[in-house]
Amino acid sequence: MEFAENALQMYTDVVDSTIITYNGPFDAQVLSIIAENIEYSLSNNPRVSKKIFKIFIELAQNISYYSAEKQVNEEGNYFGVGILMLREFKDHYSFSTGNIIESKQVLPVLQKCETINILDREKLRQYKRKLRNMPSGVPGGGNIGLVQVALTADHPLEYDVINLDSEKSFYILNVRVNKS
Numbered sequence: 001m002e003f004a005e006n007a008l009q010m011y012t013d014v015v016d017s018t019i020i021t022y023n024g025p026f027d028a029q030v031l032s033i034i035a036e037n038i039e040y041s042l043s044n045n046p047r048v049s050k051k052i053f054k055i056f057i058e059l060a061q062n063i064s065y066y067s068a069e070k071q072v073n074e075e076g077n078y079f080g081v082g083i084l085m086l087r088e089f090k091d092h093y094s095f096s097t098g099n100i101i102e103s104k105q106v107l108p109v110l111q112k113c114e115t116i117n118i119l120d121r122e123k124l125r126q127y128k129r130k131l132r133n134m135p136s137g138v139p140g141g142g143n144i145g146l147v148q149v150a151l152t153a154d155h156p157l158e159y160d161v162i163n164l165d166s167e168k169s170f171y172i173l174n175v176r177v178n179k180s
Contacts, residue, residue, distance in 0.1 A: 019093075020086040025071040026064040027079040034060070038086065042093075051177050052086065052093060054152045058145040059084070059097045059173065067099040068168055096174040103169050106161050113173075116146055117156040124151050146173075153177050 019041045022034055038056055042049035067080025082099030101109065119127055128147045150157055158174040 017087040017089060018085060019088055021084070023083040025073075025079040025081050026060050026067070027071075027073055027077070031060050031064075034084070041086075045179065048093065048177060048179060051152050052095060055095050055149050055175055055177065056084075056086075058149050058152075059095070059175075062145055063097060063099045066101065066105075068102045068105075069100045091179055093177045093179065094174060095177065096172065098170060098172045100164070100168050101161075101171045103163070103165075103167055106163075106169050106171075109171060110159070110161065112146060113157050113159045116150045121151065121154075149175055 020034060020037055022030070024030065035053065035056065038053055039049060042052060063080045063082035063084075065080060067082050069081040070078045071081055072078050080099060082097060084098075085094075085096045087094045087096070115127070116124065124147055128144050128151070131144045131147065146157065153175045155176040155178075158176070160172045162170040162172070164170055
């Protein structure tokens with residue numbers, strides 16, 4: 001009986017705090033619907049809504065472009081597959097994403113997250129300018145999205161990687177946004 005009560009409590013906690021959850025391909029049509037839902041759900045706090053919308057765009061693009069799991073639409077375009085969840089808590093929102101990445105990408109992704117988390121706001125801005133000025137195709141160049149997410153959220157990135165097999169891993173990212 002204790003297991004059932006714990007499971008029910010977990011379910012209730014997730015349902016009560018969840019604003020949006022999605023699992024599937026991150027194509028333009030789906031992203032448009034999610035964006036409208038975010039805007040509507042957070043319309044009572046325009047400043048926070050704008051922050052979460054910016055974070056959503058960056059993280060959704062990361063999944064669409066970099067997920068190792070892809071789906072194709074009727075036009076033959078490929079989109080990354082992943083999951084996202086926006087949850088509300090007493091003093092903050094939590095925006096989480098997850099997607100499969102190639103295991104060879106784990107170390108660069110973890111290093112980038114670690115670098116972002118050790119930098120203060122001014123150093124993050126400098127890092128963003130440095131990345132923006134690097135030629136495309138250069139390892140570590142571009143990819144300013146996670147830096148922008150950290151700047152927008154004004155909180156460190158919370159992240160982890162779960163090894164699935166020798167070729168694939170599941171990358172999880174969570175960002176906290178204060179309500180005030």
